[in-house]
Amino acid sequence: MDVLTAINTRRSVRSYTNKMVAKDDILVLINAASQAPSASNSQPWSFVVIQDGAYLRELSQRIKAFLLEHLEDFPYFKQYLGWLQNESLNIFYDASTLVIICAKIGQGIYPLEDCNLAAENLMLAAHAKGLGACWIGFAREFLNLPDMKQELGIADNLYAVAPIIIGYPDKELAVLNKKQPEINWVQLK
Numbered sequence: 001m002d003v004l005t006a007i008n009t010r011r012s013v014r015s016y017t018n019k020m021v022a023k024d025d026i027l028v029l030i031n032a033a034s035q036a037p038s039a040s041n042s043q044p045w046s047f048v049v050i051q052d053g054a055y056l057r058e059l060s061q062r063i064k065a066f067l068l069e070h071l072e073d074f075p076y077f078k079q080y081l082g083w084l085q086n087e088s089l090n091i092f093y094d095a096s097t098l099v100i101i102c103a104k105i106g107q108g109i110y111p112l113e114d115c116n117l118a119a120e121n122l123m124l125a126a127h128a129k130g131l132g133a134c135w136i137g138f139a140r141e142f143l144n145l146p147d148m149k150q151e152l153g154i155a156d157n158l159y160a161v162a163p164i165i166i167g168y169p170d171k172e173l174a175v176l177n178k179k180q181p182e183i184n185w186v187q188l189k
């Protein structure tokens with residue numbers, strides 16, 4: 001699959017088969033992520049991989065409870081109140097693999113931006129390999145709690161930027177039509 005086809009057909013995948021993604025395939029995705037450009041070639045990323053669907057289901061329950069309890073701190077999530085209150089909703093959509101791209105804070109000047117670029121590389125590489133991926137923003141605040149970082153062995157200087165689930169899509173998704181880009185095509189005299 002060429003790059004433009006991958007970009008134009010990638011979708012966020014929210015429904016997966018039970019098939020576990022092989023470790024070697026995860027390594028291919030992480031390698032693609034780490035080819036991303038970064039300010040001063042700082043490469044300020046570190047990857048956490050969790051391959052345990054039962055743990056992710058339990059984590060989902062803990063994250064929903066946390067967000068419900070602290071909704072005033074995260075007003076944006078109020079629009080998702082129904083989701084957070086839905087006992088059976090797994091915010092990781094029953095995927096068995098979660099890759100968390102963490103930024104090495106203090107390494108380079110734009111570690112968050114660098115990690116965002118790594119994240120898009122990872123999601124496009126997943127798509128090119130017939131895998132699905134979805135960035136789970138819901139998880140970020142919880143993953144950065146000190147207790148949680150300790151649970152997952154995430155060092156203090158790391159900030160979890162991009163939690164991305166990976167799996168085999170259980171159906172093909174149609175291309176999503178995006179808004180026409182707003183372009184200010186400057187004509188200098």
Ligand SMILES: Cc1cc2nc3c(=O)[nH]c(=O)nc-3n(C[C@H](O)[C@H](O)[C@H](O)COP(=O)(O)O)c2cc1C
Pocket residue numbers: 010011012013014134135136137138139176
């Ligand atoms: C920073 C970020 C956070 C996101 N968080 C979530 C999330 O928590 N749950 C979810 O289902 N999708 C999440 N998404 C996926 C978006 O909803 C999705 O990209 C958007 O609807 C466009 O669909 P597409 O990716 O198929 O083009 C997130 C995407 C980004 C970039």
